[in-house]
Amino acid sequence: MTSAGPDPGAPLTPGQPGGGGVPPGETPPGEDSTAGAGPLETYNPTRGWGKGPVIVIGVCVVLMFVLFIVWAAIV
Structure with missing residues (x-):
């Protein structure tokens, strides 16, 4: 009993020479990294919080204190 092999159509596959390799022009390009994936980041602040929110929070903390x-003096 003779077997044709796992892929009987392999010699007829385009881009494959008799040696079984693939010529350089037939290979797809290498994968890119994920650094370029997703939408472009347009909002990228360079500094931390603005002065306004810090002042408002500071005034609230001082007022509560x-x-x-x-309240402690009254009770």
């Missing part, structure tokens, strides 16, 4: 001191 003063209110706790006054």
Whole structure:
């Protein structure tokens, strides 16, 4: 009993020479990294928080501290 092999149509496959290799022009390009994947990042702030939010939070903290001191003095 003779077998034709795992892929009987292999010699007829285009781009494959008799040696079984693939010529350089037939190979796909290498994969790119994922650094270029996704949408372009347009909002990229260079500094941290702005002055406005820091001032508002600071005033709230000082106000709460003063209110706790006054409440502790009354009770």
